[in-house]
Amino acid sequence: MSKKQGLMLSEYKQATHRIGRIWTLFAMLLIVAVPLGFGLIYGVMPEWSSFFKGVIAVVPMYWAVGLIEIFNYSPMLGSGGTYLAFVTGNLLNMKVPAAKVAMDKAGVSAETEEGEVLSTIAVAVSSIVTTIVLIIALLFVVPITNWINNSELLREVFDLGSGYVIPALFGALGVVFLAKSWKIAVIPMILMIVVFLLIPATYAIAGILIPVMSVISVLIARFLFNKEKI
Amino acid sequence: MDFKSGAFLYIMGGIIALFVLTQSVVFLVRAVRRGKAIGLDVKVMKKAAISSATFSIVPSVPIALSMIALAATMGAAFSWIRLSVIGSMSYEIFAAGQVAAAADISKEALGTMPINVFAGAMWVMTLGIIIGPIFNIFGLKRYQKKIQEIGEKNPRWSKILIDALFMGIIAVMGGQFIAKGIAAFGNLAAQQIIMNGQAQLLTLVTGAVLMAVFGLVIKATKAKWLENFALPVSMVGAIAMSVVYHGWF
Numbered sequence: 001m002s003k004k005q006g007l008m009l010s011e012y013k014q015a016t017h018r019i020g021r022i023w024t025l026f027a028m029l030l031i032v033a034v035p036l037g038f039g040l041i042y043g044v045m046p047e048w049s050s051f052f053k054g055v056i057a058v059v060p061m062y063w064a065v066g067l068i069e070i071f072n073y074s075p076m077l078g079s080g081g082t083y084l085a086f087v088t089g090n091l092l093n094m095k096v097p098a099a100k101v102a103m104d105k106a107g108v109s110a111e112t113e114e115g116e117v118l119s120t121i122a123v124a125v126s127s128i129v130t131t132i133v134l135i136i137a138l139l140f141v142v143p144i145t146n147w148i149n150n151s152e153l154l155r156e157v158f159d160l161g162s163g164y165v166i167p168a169l170f171g172a173l174g175v176v177f178l179a180k181s182w183k184i185a186v187i188p189m190i191l192m193i194v195v196f197l198l199i200p201a202t203y204a205i206a207g208i209l210i211p212v213m214s215v216i217s218v219l220i221a222r223f224l225f226n227k228e229k230i
Numbered sequence: 231m232d233f234k235s236g237a238f239l240y241i242m243g244g245i246i247a248l249f250v251l252t253q254s255v256v257f258l259v260r261a262v263r264r265g266k267a268i269g270l271d272v273k274v275m276k277k278a279a280i281s282s283a284t285f286s287i288v289p290s291v292p293i294a295l296s297m298i299a300l301a302a303t304m305g306a307a308f309s310w311i312r313l314s315v316i317g318s319m320s321y322e323i324f325a326a327g328q329v330a331a332a333a334d335i336s337k338e339a340l341g342t343m344p345i346n347v348f349a350g351a352m353w354v355m356t357l358g359i360i361i362g363p364i365f366n367i368f369g370l371k372r373y374q375k376k377i378q379e380i381g382e383k384n385p386r387w388s389k390i391l392i393d394a395l396f397m398g399i400i401a402v403m404g405g406q407f408i409a410k411g412i413a414a415f416g417n418l419a420a421q422q423i424i425m426n427g428q429a430q431l432l433t434l435v436t437g438a439v440l441m442a443v444f445g446l447v448i449k450a451t452k453a454k455w456l457e458n459f460a461l462p463v464s465m466v467g468a469i470a471m472s473v474v475y476h477g478w479f
Binding site: 005012016017019020021022023024025026027028031032033034035036037041042044045046047048049050051053056057058060062063064065066068069072074076079082083086087088089091094097098099101102103105106113115116118120121122124125127128129130131133134136137139140142145150151153156158162163165166167168169170171172173174175176177178179180181184185188189191192195196197200204206207209210211212213214215216218219221222223 | 233235236238239240242243245246247249250251252253254255256257258260261262264265268270274275277278279281282285286287290291293294296298299301302303305306308309310311313314315316317318319323324325327328329330331332333334344347349351352353354355356357358359360361362363364365366367370371372378386387390391393394395396397398399400401402403404405406407408409410412413418419420423424425426429430431433435436437438439440441442445447460461464466469470472473474475476
């Protein structure tokens with residue numbers, strides 16, 4: 001009996017990987033079809049200079065973080081949960097805690113077959129809820145966005161360059177990280193303030209500095225970790 | 231019609247929402263069947279589904295708020311798409327901002343982002359999140375065993391590593407507004423570079439203070455549910471205060 005169950009388990013997992021890959025492949029094609037289709041329909045190519053600057057600022061950083069996220073969360077989510085959660089997103093603030101709460105309530109852990117099942121159920125239900133909430137919110141987005149665009153003050157406030165959304169976001173995010181890891185933060189933070197103050201031209205290439213500062217931060221963290229200071 | 235609210239993006243949004251719903255249902259049904267096959271109590275599975283549904287409503291609100299914040303620049307349809315698949319509220323706003331800043335469109339009205347810059351921003355935001363699916367297709371199966379091994383070997387370092395990577399963003403973005411604010415208050419740089427610098431610095435500080443207050447309240451009252459609201463409410467509060475600061479300078 002136990003041998004049969006072991007065989008079934010491996011079959012289920014094999015099937016999960018097969019199905020997971022197929023769904024993920026289609027999800028990826030759909031995601032790429034959006035900018036691609038937009039370009040073809042409107043006959044427009046990206047503005048290359050800002051595109052490349054954006055890629056340099058965003059891609060290395062987020063690819064690294066994305067890979068580490070898979071490293072970290074996959075054991076908590078099981079295989080079915082991982083395939084699903086990495087298509088639907090919002091892992092840290094939603095899918096991982098949803099799966100964990102479901103498993104904790106049942107008193108099972110993620111490595112067990114029961115954990116795998118419950119985690120998948122939790123992630124699936126969570127994805128359905130978010131998708132429905134977003135559809136409802138979409139009905140309100142258009143009137144709110146029109147309201148913003150019709151007011152000069154609000155346009156200035158929501159401007160991504162000289163407006164206030166980004167400072168508000170990084171003030172709130174920054175304080176959490178500074179409180180949590182101030183030892184890693186001090187040197188990169190001071191370094192950046194000094195560089196920006198002394199060479200104002202660096203504001204224009206701020207995005208390019210991000211991967212550089214990430215590497216510096218990791219080196220500082222490793223040094224402190226090895227010295228057992230963190 | 232404005233290209234950001236054209237039929238194409240809404241149709242794609244609809245297809246993607248339907249795709250996500252279908253995939254979720256397929257995985258849900260498979261898991262429930264498997265649960266029954268291994269003798270898992272249906273009540274336990276039901277409980278897991280209900281607890282996940284009720285838990286997920288609260289964190290969905292900030293995601294919806296981010297969609298509204300992002301829609302001001304990227305339009306409602308694309309924001310909806312981006313937050314429906316592999317979405318992350320801080321990432322999306324940041325990525326769009328990087329392209330907008332690189333294109334130097336800060337002085338222009340938001341509704342008039344040139345179509346080629348918009349196209350570039352769409353690509354950057356898409357490419358930034360594509361690594362997850364790529365890895366899952368080619369590597370997840372092989373690596374799942376190894377992942378657990380490494381995590382068990384040094385779970386503390388892997389957490390610190392993520393924090394340090396994020397610190398790169400915080401140092402550059404936070405440092406930028408602090409330096410800009412200092413320069414603006416001290417009149418140390420050209421006016422167009424430090425535009426709105428004082429108000430931006432005050433907004434940054436307000437966001438930080440509100441977030442810290444949330445942290446203290448959560449710690450004192452043990453109200454864990456507040457955690458999901460801390461970031462969006464601090465952000466919205468700071469943005470609301472920025473209207474006041476903007477009037478000052």
